[in-house]
Amino acid sequence: MTTSTSTASPLLEADGLTRRFGGLKAVNNVSVNLYVGEVHAVIGTNGAGKSTLINMLSGEIAPTDGSIKLNGKDVTTLSQPKRARSGIGRSYQRTTIFPEFTVLENCRMAAQAALPRPWAVWEPASRCNTALRIARSALEAAGLSDQTEVHAGSMSHGKKRQLEIAMCLATMPKVLLLDEPLAGMGAEETERMLSMLGNLKRTHAVLLVEHDMDAVFRIADRITVMVNGEVIASDVPQAIRTNPDVQVAYLGDH
Ligand SMILES: Nc1ncnc2c1ncn2[C@@H]1O[C@H](COP(=O)(O)OP(=O)(O)OP(=O)(O)O)[C@@H](O)[C@H]1O
Numbered sequence: 001m002t003t004s005t006s007t008a009s010p011l012l013e014a015d016g017l018t019r020r021f022g023g024l025k026a027v028n029n030v031s032v033n034l035y036v037g038e039v040h041a042v043i044g045t046n047g048a049g050k051s052t053l054i055n056m057l058s059g060e061i062a063p064t065d066g067s068i069k070l071n072g073k074d075v076t077t078l079s080q081p082k083r084a085r086s087g088i089g090r091s092y093q094r095t096t097i098f099p100e101f102t103v104l105e106n107c108r109m110a111a112q113a114a115l116p117r118p119w120a121v122w123e124p125a126s127r128c129n130t131a132l133r134i135a136r137s138a139l140e141a142a143g144l145s146d147q148t149e150v151h152a153g154s155m156s157h158g159k160k161r162q163l164e165i166a167m168c169l170a171t172m173p174k175v176l177l178l179d180e181p182l183a184g185m186g187a188e189e190t191e192r193m194l195s196m197l198g199n200l201k202r203t204h205a206v207l208l209v210e211h212d213m214d215a216v217f218r219i220a221d222r223i224t225v226m227v228n229g230e231v232i233a234s235d236v237p238q239a240i241r242t243n244p245d246v247q248v249a250y251l252g253d254h
Pocket residue numbers: 021024026044045046047048049050051052053
């Protein structure tokens with residue numbers, strides 16, 4: 001099942017992705033196209049296969065079947081680090097920052113790790129300056145320019161999640177795979193994150209796995225609904241809201 005009708009070429013094209021764990025098909029024949037300018041949300045009940053799908057797209061687990069293309073190039077068998085370097089960035093459900101370092105240091109390390117020869121720490125300061133420049137620009141895009149010298153561990157939960165996205169941006173991805181970025185956020189933090197995602201989608205293709213349905217229906221340009229590893233619907237939010245299969249399987253009275 002193909003999930004977008006846009007006439008532009010997709011930046012990321014996943015076709016017929018399947019992942020088995022023993023006898024369980026955690027993801028079964030799922031196809032997703034991601035476009036710059038779109039937030040594509042994937043929703044579904046617990047265990048529907050959303051994280052498994054993201055893990056296949058980011059290269060953390062291999063699909064049992066199906067293919068993934070980035071900009072028309074097959075990346076299905078590329079390792080996660082290579083896929084990250086070719087432009088697929090992701091955030092995680094869990095916090096992945098170094099709390100004892102400053103916001104800028106966290107972001108600089110993420111930038112440096114994504115540069116060629118990240119281990120070559122003895123190289124000239126200009127390389128370090130490159131990582132710093134990228135880090136500052138990622139922090140600005142994530143709305144954290146005024147927090148550079150703050151220790152990451154002392155920030156609020158919402159700001160930490162913003163920092164994780166900044167760290168992902170510091171690897172200069174074209175595709176952003178975001179796994180529950182709003183989890184545990186208060187109303188104000190959610191607003192800030194949604195406004196940031198609205199800006200980021202102008203220059204990135206964004207896949208958003210999220211349980212906050214109000215937020216999903218506000219921010220998503222397209223919503224794919226998964227149940228038991230399969231896509232039961234993929235459409236614009238208004239069509240998803242009124243889709244009888246989705247209402248029965250998932251949304252209830254939302
Ligand atoms: N490494 C694994 N080994 C065995 N089964 C797994 C593994 N990872 C996931 N599963 C199973 O695959 C199914 C899909 O899990 P997945 O985590 O992708 O769902 P999800 O939609 O992300 O759920 P949630 O919303 O709770 O995060 C579940 O039944 C889960 O138990």
